[in-house]
Amino acid sequence: MPDLGSAYDPQKIEEKWQKRWAEARVFESEADPSKSKYYVLEMLPYPSGTLHMGHMRNYTIGDVVARVKRMRGFNVMHPMGWDAFGLPAENAAIKNNTHPREWTNKNIAEFQRALRRFGFSYDWRREISTCEPEYYRWNQWFFLRMLERGLAYRKKSRVNWCPKCCTVLANEQVVNGGYCWRHEDTLVESREIEQWFLKTTAYADQLLDDLKQLEGGWPERVILMQRNWIGKSQGAKVKFVVADVAGAEPIEVLTTRIDTIYGATAVILAPGHPLLPKLLEGSPARAEADAKLAKMHQASVKTEDLATMEKEGLFTGRYAVNPFSGEKIPIWVGNFVLMEYGTGAIMAVPAHDQRDLEFCRKYGLPVRVVVEPLEGEPLIEEKMTAAFDEHHQGKLVNSGPYNGLSPEQAIAKMATFAEQKGFGRAETIFRLKDWGISRQRYWGTPIPVVYCLKDGMVAVPDKDLPVLLPPNPKLTGMGESPLASTPEFVNTTCPKCGGPARRETDTMDTFVDSSWYFYRYCDPHNDKGPYDSAKAAYWFPIDQYIGGITHAILHLLYSRFWCKVMRDLGLIKHNEPAARLFTQGMVQKGGVAMSKSRGNVVGAEDMAQKYGADTGRLYTLFAAPPEKDLEWSEESIEGSWRFLNRVYRLVERHAGGVRGQKNGSIDAATATAREKTLLRKVHQTLRRVTQDFETRWHFNSAIALIMELTNVIYLQEPLEKAVRPEVRGEVLELLTLMLAPMTPHLAEELWEMLGHTGGLWKASWPAFDEALTREDEVEIPVQVNGRLRGRVKAAVGTGGDEVEKQAQADSMIAPHLAGKSIVKRIFVPDKLLNLVVA
RNA sequence: GCCCGGGUGGCGGAAUGGCAGACGCUGAGGACUUAAAAUCCUCCGGGGAUUUUUCCUCAUGUGGGUUCGACUCCCACCCCGGGCACCA
Known part of the structure; x- marks a missing residue:
């Protein structure tokens, strides 16, 4: 520490007061309906090693708020805990041949020490750790409640698969646009496996509508991002009959722009579309199809890769009939069409959709304009390189009886017509998907389900919870998932018939843990239920939630979903978990977010060692306003x-x-x-x-x-x-x-x-x-034609006439007024005088 | 690619329609000291004029627009960052 010749000794002072606060139990609070409460919460950290500047910033902001609110007389709850399940613990365990629990607990101890060192005012009695059975037991309990209500279900879904590791990879483990992180020469494949989902889409409308309740309390941009993520739009499903293939079902396409259907020049199917084998049967395209389709299947499942990869297509040799025009158009397969979204089939309208345009240009399919811009140059089909998709400023052409209508009018009319004729209907479309929670990992919450030869899938009864993780897994990162290769875990008996059964070996996404942890803080040691409803009723909603902008969508959306489910289970009465949200900016180093993989993490404790916690706290707050990104420099x-x-x-x-x-x-x-x-x-x-x-x-x-x-x-x-x-x-x-x-x-x-x-x-x-x-006198800047020309002194509250008189007498200002007449005067009392002259 | 942000001195930033650069860092000068450190005080965007005191002018990513007046509002563009559903 630099010696400034002062008696200020932060190390000594900080230790002294931390001890006194602890002795006086200053930060402990209890639910007490006679007091007005304030629940301030920072997002719980993943204990990843050392406490870095991003955490430090988050917790400093929260601590200032907590302390201000205590000074304001509120009964403040300010808890802290650990998001303790997750991939890094498992990776570290594989690498160092330790147990994930060991690694995690060591990190938690280190984090806790660092947080205490900074004097954050937490009620440590409420500390939770999501990897403890007393916590994850309730994840399982919630899962069973959702299973009972049809909110948890299984379906086939694609995962990243490394053929060398013979294991499922996280998106993070797919590198360089599609290669395995451990085998950089090995292309990742996508495989379909049976996985568990939670039905977030069942709450899509509520998740969207209740955003209105958050206006004013949540940052506008977060609300906007959530709204876009949910992505509600009005669209239509339309059936295209397949020509010349006996017994083929019609192809149902999903579109938000039924008004452009006369401009459709192809129907494009997802590579996994169920009708595909039938279409290819006996088709001239049969020969090349297998190889091409296999290649399309090999792609990564990341949206960003899908959106940027080169468009690949395959002509099936078959045609579909446009139900509006009767026209026959070719049926293709396209790698950019997703089976998981909509019906797995689209109609390509190249003139009015950019992706379709790129696809059609590549494969020489025609472009047909069916919406002309109201203003400006008409579109030239042969030359278009950008699709015209601004439906607010166009009118229909080349569209038979619909010519001249606006796209909005046409959408309504055409959907009605399709419905009357029985080949389509209007449909509300959500971008939001159900939440895939299955992970083929060890370090997570076991999904409490068993499979019995006789009874099929059976839920583990509540009395048998928690389903514990086996204590000694074999962790290799290779082959089948760790739980599947632990016989003493897998082999069990059926709760119904008592016969032999196998346990589900998937564990839950760690977002499950963080979706409701803040309720557990109200009642952290309850062993009868996740928490006591009366306590939650007192403390909720969270008055101020604080965390990184990086969680603007997923964590917050899942938390909102969980809240609504808990409300419908009768545990709580409110609709939204957090009344106010504050999203801090990131702490960056070298222009990018701090992360272990980039190796640019700055530890927070060094700062406290050198200057003391208070200097560290102050500097973190002083360096930038909290919602903005902060480029770290010491x-x-x-x-x-x-x-x-x-x-x-x-x-x-x-x-x-x-x-x-x-x-x-x-x-x-x-x-x-x-x-x-x-x-x-x-x-x-x-x-x-x-x-x-x-x-x-x-x-x-x-x-x-x-x-x-x-x-x-x-x-x-x-x-x-x-x-x-x-x-x-x-x-x-x-x-x-x-x-x-x-x-x-x-x-x-x-x-x-x-x-x-x-x-x-x-x-x-x-x-x-x-x-x-109160000031006695103010200095008022005087502008002439909007340019600063001088200042005059005047008593507070002096009127415009008086100030103008002084300005005219001022030697600096007068020359700019000489020989001109004042045509307008703008006077803001005590602030500004602007004279407009001509 | 899609969605959401950001861009102001050498640096972090202030000003959200009314004096651009508060406050801090760095740097320069002075005081104190045998000396150094620490401390205290002063100065510090570019160009020009006046060289005592000031004044003019340019300047908030780029180009337009609205306004008496724009860092602030609108339009277009450029660059940087975050998220994109298996990192958390």
């Missing part, structure tokens, strides 16, 4: 360290002279000029800092204001000469209180130095004195 932390030393020396110097002096109402009328300057500055600062804490959370500018205040006090030194002790006391106490939420250890120490024995944790947030904030 160079300027010295400034925060110097500032805290400045404050410490200031209070140290004057504490003796003010101790025991009554502070209370200060008579402004008898105050000296220097006293007035100080009192005005401190109350103005308090007003703005209060606003920043309450509304904008721009802690960086709040700190800047407090720094400015400190500079002003320094310039008034020596204070004891012209400033009465009670004024000095008032100024220093307010300074201390304003810092308290951000640098709590230092503030406690200063508070004690100023003569308070009770502990600052009992103090309230101070109120500013409006009368003391």
Whole structure:
């Protein structure tokens, strides 16, 4: 630590106050309906090794909020726990030949120590760890409730498969656009396997509609991202009859643009479409089909890869009949059409959809314009390189009886017509899919289901929960999933008939753990249920949830889904888990997010070792406003360290002279000029800092204001000469209180130095004195034609006429007015005068 | 590719329709000191004029627009970041 010749010793102070807080149980709270509650929560961390700056930033913001709310008199719940299941523990276990539990617990211990070191005000009695049976038992319990209600089901679904590892890969393990992370020469294949899903789509409408309830409390962009993710649109399903293939079912396509159906020049099927074998039977395309289809199947399952890969197609040799025009159009297979989405078949309208255009250009299929722009150049089919898809500014052409209609009108009419004729109908389409929760991994919650030869799939009864993970798995990262290769886990008896049965060997996605953990905090040791409803009713909804923008969609959407399911189970009454959400920006290094794989992680504890927790906390808050990304640089932390030393020396110097002096109402009328300057500055600062804490959370500018205040006090030194002790006391106490939420250890120490024995944790947030904030005189900038030409001084509240008179008399401004007449005057009292001259 | 953000001095950032660059870092100068560190004080966007005091002008990714007035609002473009359903 740099020696600044000061007595400020953060290591000593921080240890001292952390001990006192713990002894006084300052951060522990209980549900108490007679008190107004405040539930502030930061997203629980995955304990991945060391606490890095992203965590540190998240928890500092949350801690400031928790401490401010305590000072405001709320009964604050501020818990912390561990998202302890997941892939990295399993990878580490494979690599180091340890048990995932060992690795995880070691990391948790390290994380916990680091968090305690920073003085975050958690109620540690509520700590949870999602990998403990007492927690994951309730994941299983919820799963069974969803199974009973048809919200959990199995279906075939595609996974990434490495033929060398003979195992399922996570998307993260697919690298370089489709290769295995451990075998970089091996292309990942996609395989279909039977997997468990939760029916998020059953709540699609509610998930969308209830976003309205979150307006004002959640960032607009998060609401927007969720809305787009759910992706509700009005579309239609239309059946195309297959020509010349006996017994072939019609192909049902899904489209949001039925109005463009006269422009369809092909029908394109997903490579896995069930009708495909029948179409290819006896077709000239038969010969080349197998190889091509196999290649299409080999693609990664990542959306981003699907969206950017080269479009590949295969002509089936068959034709379909457009039910509107009667036209025969070719049936193709396309690698960009997904079986999982819609009906697994689309109609290609190249003139009005970019992907279709690219596909048709590649394979020489015709382009036909059926919507002309209302304004501008008409479209030329042969030359189009960009599809015209702006349906708000077009009218239909080449569309038989629908010519001249707007796309909106045509969509409605054509859907009705299709329905009347029985070959189609209007349909609401969601982009949202059901949530695939199956993982072929060890380190997760076992899915509580068994398969019996006689009774088929049987749910594990509640009384047999939890289904425990086997203690000694064989973890190799190769071959079948770890649970499947553990006979003592797999082999069991059927709960119904008692005969031999096999356990389900998939574990649950870790997003299950994080979807409801915040309810468990209310009642962390309940062994009768996930939590007590009365306790949840008191604490919920979360008043302020704080976490990374990176969780804007998945975690928050799954949590919202889980909340609605729990409501329908009768556990709670509210619709949404978090009333307010704050998304902090990322901490970056070298322009990208910190991550272990990039090797650019900056540990938070080093900072506390060097400068103390308070300097670290302050600097994290000062470096940028919390919602913005922050490029990490340690160079300027010295400034925060110097500032805290400045404050410490200031209070140290004057504490003796003010101790025991009554502070209370200060008579402004008898105050000296220097006293007035100080009192005005401190109350103005308090007003703005209060606003920043309450509304904008721009802690960086709040700190800047407090720094400015400190500079002003320094310039008034020596204070004891012209400033009465009670004024000095008032100024220093307010300074201390304003810092308290951000640098709590230092503030406690200063508070004690100023003569308070009770502990600052009992103090309230101070109120500013409006009368003391008032300025006597202001400087008003004067513009001529919008350009700054000078400034005039005037008493607060001076009228426009008077200010204009002064401006005209001002030697700087007058030349710009000479010989011209004022045609307009814009006057903002105490702020600005703009004279428009001609 | 799709969805969502961001772009202001050497650097982090302030100003959300009203004096662009608060506050801090870095740098320069001064005071204190035998000296250094620490501390305290002053200066610090570019160009030009006046060289004491100021004034003019350019400047908030690029190009347009709205307005008395735009970092702020609108349109188009460029660049950077995040998410894209098995990382969490």
